Amino acid sequence: MNALELRDIHHGFAGLQVLSGIDLTVAEGERHAIIGPNGAGKSTLFNIVTGRFRPRRGRVLYRGQDITGAPPHRIARLGVGRSFQIINIFPRLTVFQNVRSAVASRRGLRLDAWSRLDARSEVTREAEAVLGLLGLAARRDTPASELSYGEQRELEIALTVAVGPDLVLLDEPTAGLNTEETRKAVELIRRVTEGKTLVMVEHDMDVVFTLADRVSVIYYGRVLASGTPDEIRGNEEVRRAYLGRKASVAGG
Amino acid sequence: MRRRALLLAAVAALYALPAVLDTVRLRMAIEILYFGLFAVSFNLLFGYAGLLSFGHAATFGVGGYTVGLVLKHVPGAPLLAALVAGAAAGALVGLVIGAFCVRLRGTYFALLTLAFSQFLYAVALKWRAVTRGDDGLSVAVPDVALPGLGVLRMADSGGFYLVELTIVLACLAVAWRFTRTPLGHAVVLMRENDERAAFLGYNVFATKLIVFTVAATLAAVAGGLFASFQRLVSPAALDLTTGTVVVFMAVLGGTGAFLGPFLGAAVYMLFQDWLSKTTENWQFFIGLLFVAMILYAHHGLIGLVGRGWGLWRRLARRPAGVEEPAAPGKL
Numbered sequence: 001m002n003a004l005e006l007r008d009i010h011h012g013f014a015g016l017q018v019l020s021g022i023d024l025t026v027a028e029g030e031r032h033a034i035i036g037p038n039g040a041g042k043s044t045l046f047n048i049v050t051g052r053f054r055p056r057r058g059r060v061l062y063r064g065q066d067i068t069g070a071p072p073h074r075i076a077r078l079g080v081g082r083s084f085q086i087i088n089i090f091p092r093l094t095v096f097q098n099v100r101s102a103v104a105s106r107r108g109l110r111l112d113a114w115s116r117l118d119a120r121s122e123v124t125r126e127a128e129a130v131l132g133l134l135g136l137a138a139r140r141d142t143p144a145s146e147l148s149y150g151e152q153r154e155l156e157i158a159l160t161v162a163v164g165p166d167l168v169l170l171d172e173p174t175a176g177l178n179t180e181e182t183r184k185a186v187e188l189i190r191r192v193t194e195g196k197t198l199v200m201v202e203h204d205m206d207v208v209f210t211l212a213d214r215v216s217v218i219y220y221g222r223v224l225a226s227g228t229p230d231e232i233r234g235n236e237e238v239r240r241a242y243l244g245r246k247a248s249v250a251g252g
Numbered sequence: 253m254r255r256r257a258l259l260l261a262a263v264a265a266l267y268a269l270p271a272v273l274d275t276v277r278l279r280m281a282i283e284i285l286y287f288g289l290f291a292v293s294f295n296l297l298f299g300y301a302g303l304l305s306f307g308h309a310a311t312f313g314v315g316g317y318t319v320g321l322v323l324k325h326v327p328g329a330p331l332l333a334a335l336v337a338g339a340a341a342g343a344l345v346g347l348v349i350g351a352f353c354v355r356l357r358g359t360y361f362a363l364l365t366l367a368f369s370q371f372l373y374a375v376a377l378k379w380r381a382v383t384r385g386d387d388g389l390s391v392a393v394p395d396v397a398l399p400g401l402g403v404l405r406m407a408d409s410g411g412f413y414l415v416e417l418t419i420v421l422a423c424l425a426v427a428w429r430f431t432r433t434p435l436g437h438a439v440v441l442m443r444e445n446d447e448r449a450a451f452l453g454y455n456v457f458a459t460k461l462i463v464f465t466v467a468a469t470l471a472a473v474a475g476g477l478f479a480s481f482q483r484l485v486s487p488a489a490l491d492l493t494t495g496t497v498v499v500f501m502a503v504l505g506g507t508g509a510f511l512g513p514f515l516g517a518a519v520y521m522l523f524q525d526w527l528s529k530t531t532e533n534w535q536f537f538i539g540l541l542f543v544a545m546i547l548y549a550h551h552g553l554i555g556l557v558g559r560g561w562g563l564w565r566r567l568a569r570r571p572a573g574v575e576e577p578a579a580p581g582k583l
Contacts, residue, residue, distance in 0.1 A: 120434075
């Protein structure tokens with residue numbers, strides 16, 4: 001079964017058509033990268049999959065189940081976790097409290113008005129395990145707002161995976177990171193998405209071509225091409241529309 | 253352990269107050285208790301969930317009127333039953349008002365809570381057949397029988413205080429415990445970043461609605477105690493002044509700590525009492541204090557106490573005149 005299937009997704013804002021007929025299929029266990037120029041509609045697509053927006057037209061299927069227009073918390077509970085392009089965490093809570101909130105949600109304690117959260121050692125242990133996995137253990141009791149930018153990016157990913165998703169959507173996880181931090185982030189993403197389906201929006205072509213099994217290029221609201229990294233690299237249309245320009249920018 | 257001992261000592265001291273305070277001061281303590289509970293319930297919304305309500309007096313008044321009406325129309329109803337009915341009415345009204353309000357954020361939330369409380373104020377004022385309009389509804393409070401121990405007379409301040417203290421402490425314990433549960437922590441996520449919480453699987457609407465209802469229920473208990481003590485409940489119980497005074501009490505005491513608003517209620521009541529004996533223009537000075545707190549101490553009195561305590565510990569730890577060495581790695 002496919003982890004994610006988008007059928008003829010249309011969306012727009014105030015008369016501006018952003019997506020005009022997106023068809024996309026992501027197989028279970030696949031690492032899928034979505035690339036395309038700024039304003040191509042990549043983040044909008046994520047917002048449609050995770051329930052922030054309801055598409056004007058088209059369907060979103062998660063493991064064959066129609067989730068079009070379902071509210072974000074329902075989609076999250078089905079096993080879809082997402083990160084954000086602009087860091088979106090709980091800034092005044094500690095790193096531990098941030099991750100614990102995700103773990104508590106995964107364990108279905110969201111409306112538990114009886115037990116004491118501090119006394120739930122299994123939640124504490126699991127949250128600490130996530131911190132260990134992401135290398136944030138030393139920053140456990142630091143308020144999230146005091147973390148460095150790179151660490152906040154890691155916390156963003158920690159929150160996303162701590163809810164135990166089967167489908168992980170990462171929106172530009174390496175945005176604003178330097179080369180060394182990016183290399184670490186790629187390693188981290190590879191580790192924490194082991195055995196899961198990954199869809200990521202990414203601008204860094206090195207990251208895309210190291211991590212992804214398949215790549216889709218979105219260009220002016222449509223899927224221009226979809227295929228393996230090699231196919232995409234060799235695609236003449238993609239070169240003209242996007243990669244060529246990108247390479248010349250990187251080279252210049 | 254030490255904290256538990258301190259807590260027990262504080263509770264014991266509170267129960268011993270009627271033995272040491274004269275009637276005038278005891279009546280002040282009674283008012284502080286129900287306003288303290290009212291302010292703590294307000295802060296579950298404001299301090300914990302980040303929802304600034306200007307209509308929190310609505311359920312305070314609903315609790316007061318419900319207690320008054322039950323005691324008037326149900327012969328032989330004990331005070332405790334009337335208070336439970338008041339709490340239930342508060343919960344119901346909170347659930348209905350909350351279902352509309354918690355969908356909104358920030359200013360719009362505040363304005364809609366205000367609109368609902370003004371609506372209920374109008375009902376209390378105009379539905380004379382039930383509420384007696386601005387004459388107010390007089391409340392006849394039956395004495396409280398303690399099986400095997402005798403009867404606490406409610407006309408007697410000492411008796412009323414003991415009953416009230418028990419109820420207020422029970423409500424505070426429930427509210428405190430609520431903040432420690434996973435749901436209580438989810439409420440804080442609503443304040444910090446409700447959007448992110450939704451993408452982690454939290455139902456923002458349900459979480460906010462529950463805390464709104466809990467706060468409304470506790471406010472109704474406070475209002476019921478208020479009406480029982482005053483022996484009268486009038487539309488003033490749910491007017492704009494009551495709705496804003498509770499905001500001030502919470503901010504004065506400090507919204508960042510569970511008992512901050514309680515402290516704020518106590519200081520407000522004592523300060524107002526002293527001021528109103530000193531000057532006719534006491535409201536001017538209360539306003540001035542509010543401005544000063546907002547500008548210079550928005551962590552409230554609890555924040556000032558915390559800062560003072562930290563300073564004291566630092567001073568006490570090292571001999572006077574010796575500069576604190578810079579911590580390694582920190583410049």
